[in-house]
Amino acid sequence: MNWKMADRAEKMNPSVIREILKVTEKPGIISFAGGLPSPKTFPIAAFTKACANVLGSDGEAALQYAASEGYGPLREWVAASLPWDIDPAQVLITTGSQQALDLIAKILIDKDSRVLVETPTYLGALQAFTPMEPEFVSVASNAGGIDLQDLAAKAAGARFLYLLPNFQNPTGNSMNEASRAALSAAAARLGVPIIEDNPYGDLWFDAPPPLPLTARNPEGCIYMGSFSKTLAPGLRLGFLVAPKALYPKLLQAKQAADLHTPSFNQRMVHEVLKDGFLDQHVPTIRALYKAQRDAMLAALEANLAGSGVTWNKPDGGMFLWLKLPKGMNAVDLLPLAVERNVAYVPGAPFYSGTPEHNTLRLSFVTSTVEQINTGIAALAQVFSENQR
Amino acid sequence: MNWKMADRAEKMNPSVIREILKVTEKPGIISFAGGLPSPKTFPIAAFTKACANVLGSDGEAALQYAASEGYGPLREWVAASLPWDIDPAQVLITTGSQQALDLIAKILIDKDSRVLVETPTYLGALQAFTPMEPEFVSVASNAGGIDLQDLAAKAAGARFLYLLPNFQNPTGNSMNEASRAALSAAAARLGVPIIEDNPYGDLWFDAPPPLPLTARNPEGCIYMGSFSKTLAPGLRLGFLVAPKALYPKLLQAKQAADLHTPSFNQRMVHEVLKDGFLDQHVPTIRALYKAQRDAMLAALEANLAGSGVTWNKPDGGMFLWLKLPKGMNAVDLLPLAVERNVAYVPGAPFYSGTPEHNTLRLSFVTSTVEQINTGIAALAQVFSENQR
Known part of the structure; x- marks a missing residue:
């Protein structure tokens, strides 16, 4: 048969991470490689009760086709939960926040459109944008955020700047108040719209992060949020908040993509949320993850201080983001780490431009303190045995 | 801010049906306009039990991120349920079968690619394909299926032919064995791949439909199915079966679109399905819909025989698909019908080319026999009062 693929399909490639991580599929391995939240945090009892309530009181509506915009009470909850003035009519419920990236790409990216991203950036965003064939432009970034001079140099004609200001994936870095104020002003001056992706913002350890960029300039930003990290990812529930002028096209893209996000899941999550559940639940996630971050920082200090390996403190x-001494390559070292029963994700796939091969990402959320201690000690040995 | 929309966004328009149906939003109206299954058929008790079982026995996995391909046992169930030899590795679980259309469009349609569709065709497919900017080519069709001479005349360079051989939306027409055999041979000879959409195939009244087109040429077809009409649409669960050569790109598009279909929903549906539930359940849907189709056919005969209005017998x-006498316009008549408390969908939006303005679609599944009798009598009055 004459199957002929679209040109864009040539640019779509299997997830590099997925391929890399095949090497880590080994029973009993201590994995710092995952991007998954800890299943210990999933409120199974609350979901069980919510399922019974929703099906018992509202089963026919929960199982029927529904509006593409999303379930009204959930849209209202989202609007009320965010720290700036939002009309629920600006909220679009999406099938995970990954889908928000797909919809944004469809309405804002033409072939060869310039799309600005952080260095490094979220791999899933690169994958979601790629089918619309943008030219990715990697803006210099450091632990404090985007380099505004580099942004100014690269802004001309950019469709938008995509970034994660809170506890970024992959680096764990956050932008402070001064960086946000400066970036918001610069983006407005340069006329660059911002796509602000915030799946991790609720997972702060000591103090809530500063105001979102979108709160500072709602007409110049699309904001993305998710219930995957505060409740559970397996329900695929996310949302976006868009300026009213953009909303109709996003809605049409949503309708064409999957008609609507599962009505059952939206009601189930709203049933869990509506009485302030997150106020008690999210602090338990913060406490768990903070204890494990502390354990990982302590283990890194104990095993790698003075070795030339450096890391941040999310x-x-x-x-958490690790830099090996220059000349070392995290992709090459991964099989050696796996031999020692420990896994991580090399940093290279997160770069849209030239990668830094000496970087790697460690997740501290799915391993116990004991596993963290064992795993980091093993990693330190691999690094020291393979110094360059 | 310098928001600049993608060129494709210009081509995306609000659902015409959605706009048309705004006029039908009136309390107490008898609506034959919906595309919704009857909520009476939703197996709420079975879902309630399945939710409790899934969360009780496998809650952490059901709520976690999962493979983009879909839940293994559900993929196996799908492969085993279809009447040709399928490797479960060819099955991709999608967020409703609407998403399958989106993924197919992404990997197979370039700007101005020729996409062949029936006359008329499913509006949701036109909406899903439109963002990839195809040139739609409407192939002449009648109650027996595609006109093969017209297909041959239009086949050159076509990326695929999209069609619904069973109880089509909007017409309710089906292809018989001879038409399928002839179309399958013609498509193979012409080298035209087929996208076979089959959301309604299980809802037969007297005898199962003939073998799918895909069963006749699995390498030349992508097959799409759905649980929306046999279980419930609000869970958004569909699937596609693709030739192995195409599967990887569809999978990459799926991963980029929403990572995966909700793992909870997949397990919940598999839990309901696994012990042969559909064998008892689907016959109850068939019986209900058949009784209502019979009522509608009887009411049409009683009220419209000899009026010049014609209809098919799905x-x-x-x-069910109605043709008014030439010169009458179903869009213009709709407000008059709504005045009499009855609604339908005009046929025009289902045509990718020149519409037949005298056509309209009636759903017989969500109205009681009494409502059908009252509603068809009211429609007949509107038609007779507005003859041309």
Whole structure:
């Protein structure tokens, strides 16, 4: 048969991480490689009760086709939960926040459109944007955020700047108040719209992060949020908040993509949320993840201080970012780590431009303190045995 | 801010049906306009039990991120349920079968690619394909299926032919064995791949439909199915079966679109399905819909025989297709019908090319026999008062 693939399909490639992580599929391995939240945090009892309530009181509506915009009470909950003035009519419920990236790409990216991203950035966003064939432009970034000079140099004609200001994936870095204020002003001056992705913002350890960029300029930003890290990812529930002028096209893209996000899941999550459940639940996630971050930082200090390996100290989220001495390559070292029963994700796939091969991402959320101690000690041995 | 929309966004328009149906939003109206299954058929008790079982026995996995391909046992169930030889590795679980259309469009349609569709065709497919900017080519069709001469004349360079051989939306028409055999041979000879969409195939009334087109040429077809009409649409669960050569790109598109279909929903549906539930359940849907189709056919005969209005007799599914005398316009008549408390969907939006303005779609599945009798009598009055 004459199957002929679309040009864009040529640019779509299997997830590099998925391929890399095949090597880590080994029973009993201590994995710092995952991007998964800890299943210990899933409120199974609350979901069980919510399922019974929703099906018992509202089963026919929960199982029927529904509006593409999302379930009204959940849209209202989202609007009320965010720290700036939002009309629920600006909220679009999505099938995970990954889908928000797909919809945004469809309405804002033409072939060869310039799309600005952090260095490094979330791999899933690169994958979601790629089918619309943008030209990715990697803006210099450091632990404090985007380099504004580099942004100014690269802004001309950019469709948008995509970034994660809180506990970024992959680095775990966050932007402070001064960086946000400066970036918001710069983006407005340069006329660059911002796509603000915030799946991890609720997972702060000591103090809530500063105001979102979107709160500072709602007409210039699309904001993305998720219930995957505060409740559970397996329900695939996310949302976006868009300026009213953009909303209709996003809605049409949503309708074409999957008609609507499962009505049952939306009601189930709203049933869990509606009486302030997150106020008690999220602090338990923060406490768990903070204890494990502390354990990982202590283990890194104990095993790698003075070795030339450096790392950051994330204030929340799930990830920590390690830099090996120049010349070392985290992809090459991964099989050696796996031999010692420990896994991580090399940093290279997270770069849209030239990768830093000496970087890697460690998740501290799915391993126990004991596993963290054992795993980091094993990693330190691999690094020291393979110094360059 | 310098928001600049993608060119494709210009082509995306609000659902015409959605706009048209706003006029039908009136309390107490008898609506034959919906595309929704009857909520009476939703197995709420079975779902309630399944939720408790899944969360009780396998809650952490059901709530965690999962493979983009879908839940293994559900993929195996799908492969085993279809009447040709399928490797479960060819099955991709999608967020409703609407998403399958989106993924297919992404990997097979370039700007201005020729996409062949029936006359008329499923509006949701036109919406799903439109963002990839195809040139739609409407192939002449009648109650027996595609006109093969017209297909041959239009086949050159076509990326695929999209069609619904069973109880089509909007017409309710089905292809018989001879038409399928001839179309399958013609498509193979012309080298035209087929996208076979089959959401309604299980809803036959007297005899199961003939073998799918895909069963006749699995390498030349992508097959799409859904649980929306046999279980419930609010869970958004569909699937596609693709030739192995195409599967990897569809999988990459799926991963980029929403990572995976909700793992909870997949397990919940598999829990309901696994012990042969559909064998008892689907016959109850068939019986209900058949009784209502019979009532509608009887009411049409009683009220419209000899009026110049004609209609088909669907052997299954949800819809019936009416033709008014030439010169009458179903869009213009709709407000008059709504005044009399009855609604339908005009046929025009289902045509990718020149519409037949005298056509309309009636759903017989969500109205009681009494409502059908009252509603068809009211429609007949509207038609007779507005003859041309």
